[in-house]
Amino acid sequence: MTDAPAVVPPRSRWAWNPFRLARRLPDAGFAYFLLLPAFIFLALFTVKPLIGSLISSTQKRNGDGFTLGNYERLATDEVFLRALGNNLLFSLITVPVSLGLAMLLAVLLHQNVRGRGFLRAGVFAPAILPMVAVAVIWMYFYQPNIGVINSILGAIGLPTPDWLGDPSLVLPSLMVMMIWKEAGFFMLFYLAGLQGIDPELEEASRLEGTGKFRHFWKVSFPLLMPTTLFAAIVALSDSIKMVDFVFVMTQGGPDNASNLLLFYIYKVAFAQHWPQFAAAISLVVVAVLVALALIQIKLMDRKIHYR
Amino acid sequence: MPEVLLRSLSKSFTGTRGDRHTVLHDVGFTVADGEFAAILGPSGCGKSTTLRIVAGLDRADSGELLIGGRDVSNVPSAERGLGMVFQNYALFPHLSVAENITFGLKVRRVGKAERNERLLEAARQLQLEPYLNRKPGQLSGGQRQRVALGRALVGGSRLILMDEPLSNLDARLRADMRTEIRELQQRLGLTVLYVTHDQVEAMTMADKVIVMREGFVDQISAPENLYAQPANAHVARFIGAPPMSVIEVRRDRDALLIGEDVRIPADALLSRYGHDLPENLLLGIRPEDLVPGTAASADAFTLPGALERQELLGADRLATYGVGGQRLRVRVRAAHAVPAQSVLSASLEHVHLFAAEDSVRIPEATRPILAQAS
Numbered sequence: 105m106t107d108a109p110a111v112v113p114p115r116s117r118w119a120w121n122p123f124r125l126a127r128r129l130p131d132a133g134f135a136y137f138l139l140l141p142a143f144i145f146l147a148l149f150t151v152k153p154l155i156g157s158l159i160s161s162t163q164k165r166n167g168d169g170f171t172l173g174n175y176e177r178l179a180t181d182e183v184f185l186r187a188l189g190n191n192l193l194f195s196l197i198t199v200p201v202s203l204g205l206a207m208l209l210a211v212l213l214h215q216n217v218r219g220r221g222f223l224r225a226g227v228f229a230p231a232i233l234p235m236v237a238v239a240v241i242w243m244y245f246y247q248p249n250i251g252v253i254n255s256i257l258g259a260i261g262l263p264t265p266d267w268l269g270d271p272s273l274v275l276p277s278l279m280v281m282m283i284w285k286e287a288g289f290f291m292l293f294y295l296a297g298l299q300g301i302d303p304e305l306e307e308a309s310r311l312e313g314t315g316k317f318r319h320f321w322k323v324s325f326p327l328l329m330p331t332t333l334f335a336a337i338v339a340l341s342d343s344i345k346m347v348d349f350v351f352v353m354t355q356g357g358p359d360n361a362s363n364l365l366l367f368y369i370y371k372v373a374f375a376q377h378w379p380q381f382a383a384a385i386s387l388v389v390v391a392v393l394v395a396l397a398l399i400q401i402k403l404m405d406r407k408i409h410y411r
Numbered sequence: 412m413p414e415v416l417l418r419s420l421s422k423s424f425t426g427t428r429g430d431r432h433t434v435l436h437d438v439g440f441t442v443a444d445g446e447f448a449a450i451l452g453p454s455g456c457g458k459s460t461t462l463r464i465v466a467g468l469d470r471a472d473s474g475e476l477l478i479g480g481r482d483v484s485n486v487p488s489a490e491r492g493l494g495m496v497f498q499n500y501a502l503f504p505h506l507s508v509a510e511n512i513t514f515g516l517k518v519r520r521v522g523k524a525e526r527n528e529r530l531l532e533a534a535r536q537l538q539l540e541p542y543l544n545r546k547p548g549q550l551s552g553g554q555r556q557r558v559a560l561g562r563a564l565v566g567g568s569r570l571i572l573m574d575e576p577l578s579n580l581d582a583r584l585r586a587d588m589r590t591e592i593r594e595l596q597q598r599l600g601l602t603v604l605y606v607t608h609d610q611v612e613a614m615t616m617a618d619k620v621i622v623m624r625e626g627f628v629d630q631i632s633a634p635e636n637l638y639a640q641p642a643n644a645h646v647a648r649f650i651g652a653p654p655m656s657v658i659e660v661r662r663d664r665d666a667l668l669i670g671e672d673v674r675i676p677a678d679a680l681l682s683r684y685g686h687d688l689p690e691n692l693l694l695g696i697r698p699e700d701l702v703p704g705t706a707a708s709a710d711a712f713t714l715p716g717a718l719e720r721q722e723l724l725g726a727d728r729l730a731t732y733g734v735g736g737q738r739l740r741v742r743v744r745a746a747h748a749v750p751a752q753s754v755l756s757a758s759l760e761h762v763h764l765f766a767a768e769d770s771v772r773i774p775e776a777t778r779p780i781l782a783q784a785s
Binding site: 302308311323326 | 466467468487488489490493494495497498499500501503504505514515518519562566
C-alpha cells in the first residue's frame, strides 16, 4: 500500500515493429505467421497452376466451351498408353533396384574402409551432376560406333548393339542411367539412417553370435524402414518425372520405345500446341502418383518402427 | 565355473593423427566364481576397454585372458559363455520385450518350447511378465534395464558383464536397482564384472573393487579395505565423498615440515614406520577422521590450522583448514561450531603416509622398530 507507483515504461517508438506485434499473437497464430511465406509460394507455384490445369483440361482444343473429351481421349491415345506402359515399367524396375543398390552401397560405405570419404563422394557425385550433363556423358558411352561400351565390347569380340537406336534396348539403357544416378542419391539417406542406429546394437548382436547378414536382415533393415518409405516415394516420383534423359538422348524414340509420360506431356503441349490435353494427362499422372504414394504409406506404415 | 583371469593385458589405439595411445598398461586381476567385481575409475581410465576385451568386442595387443580356465583370446564373443548389459541397454527398438530377450536363443536355434520356458523364467526373475509384448520405447528406464538384464541372463550364462548399467537412471531408481542387481547376483550365484565410475555403486555392490586410472590398475581389494587402506595417493584422493585430504610434507628427523615454516613434532607417528622412510612424503587424513580441538589421547597426531571456509551438508559440516599453504578438510556434525584457529587432531591409525615420489602407500612397520633392528 505504501509501494511507490510502478514505473510505466514510455511507449517504445518501435511499437509498430511487426515482430513485436507478432509476439502478442497466440502461438498458433504466430506459427501461421512464420509459415506465411511458404504458403504464398505454395499457392503461387503449386495450387494456382493445379487449379489452372484443372480448368484447362476441361476445355475444348479451340478454347470454346466445356468438355470431358480430353479425359475420354486418354483411354484411346496410343502414344499416351505406350508412354504410360513405358513409364510403369521404368518405375517398377528403377525404384526397387535403386533402393536395393543404395542400401547395399550405404552398408558397405558405412564400414571403416580405406578412402571412405572419397568413395562416398564418388557414389554421390551422379546425384549432384546436372541431368543434362549426365545425359551427354552417357550418350558418349552408348554411342554405337565410337562409344565407350561398344569399343570395349568390340575389342573382346562381343556384339555391339545400337543401345539407343534399338527399340528393345533403349528403355533398359535409360534405366541403367537412372539407377546409377538414383542409387547414389539414396545411398546418402541410407547412410544417415545407418548412422542413426546405435552401434551398441551391432555389438549386442555379436555377443549372441548373430552373423552380419542376419543382423542386417533382422535389425538394420527394419530400422531403416522409415528411410526406405521416404526414399521409395521420392524415387517413384522421380521416375515418373523423368524427362531430361529422354529429351537429350532419344526424343522418345525409336518408335516411342523410350517415350515417358512427362516427355509426352511436353510434346503434346508445345509441339502439338494442345495444352488442354496436356493438362488432362498431367492431372491423371498426379492422381496416379498420389494414389501410389498413399498405397505405399498404408502398406508400409504398419510395419515401420519409428524411433 | 566362470572364473575370469586377466594377465598383463595391454592395449593401444591409433589416434586420428597416427599416434598411438596406450589405454591399458599391464592390466591383470581375477574374478572368482560367484564374485561380484567392480572396475572403478574416472572416464578414460580404460575400464570399459577392459570389459570389452573380456566380452570379445575388442582385442588386447598382448596378455592373457582366461574364462573358466580356458584361454579365450581367440574365441568369438558368442562362445565365451557370457552375457552383457550395455550402458544404453542396446535393446532392439523394433522388437518386443519378449523378442529382445529371446533374440540370442533364436540365433542359437533353441527350440520354441524351450525358448518360451526360458523367457518366462527370466521374466519371472526380473518381474517383466506384464511387459513382454511392449516395445522398449514404451518402457521406463528401469524396465529397459531389466530387459537388458533378461537378455544377458536368458542364454544361461553365469558370467555377466555390465558396462555402467545404471548411469542412465535417476538417483532414486539407481539406488533401487543397486540392491536389485546385487540381490539377483546372489540369488542366481552369478559372476559379475561391473564397470562404473560411481564409487557408491562399487562400494555398495561389489565383493572386490578394481580401481583403475589412466590404464593402470591402482588397487584391487574389498571395498572396506579400499576405504581404510588406499594403495596409493591417487586412490586416496578418489575414494570417499569428500575424499581424503592429501598434503605434501617433508620429514625432518622426528618432525614433519609442512610448507616452509610449519614444523610439527611427530615422533609418535613416525615411530610407527621403518627407518627407511623417504624424506618427501604425502600425508593423508580423511575429513571424518580429523577433529578440531586437542585429542583426548596423548599420542594423537596434531597440527594447527586456520579456517578458510565451511559448507553445511545437512547432517554434517565440512570445514577447510589451511596448514602451511595446504588444505585439509574436516568433517564434523552440523551442530558443532568450527573455530577459526584450531589444533586439528587425528588418531595415529587414521594418518596415511605415501611416498611423494611414486604416491605409493608406505606400510606401517609390523613389529616395533626395536625388534626389527636387532
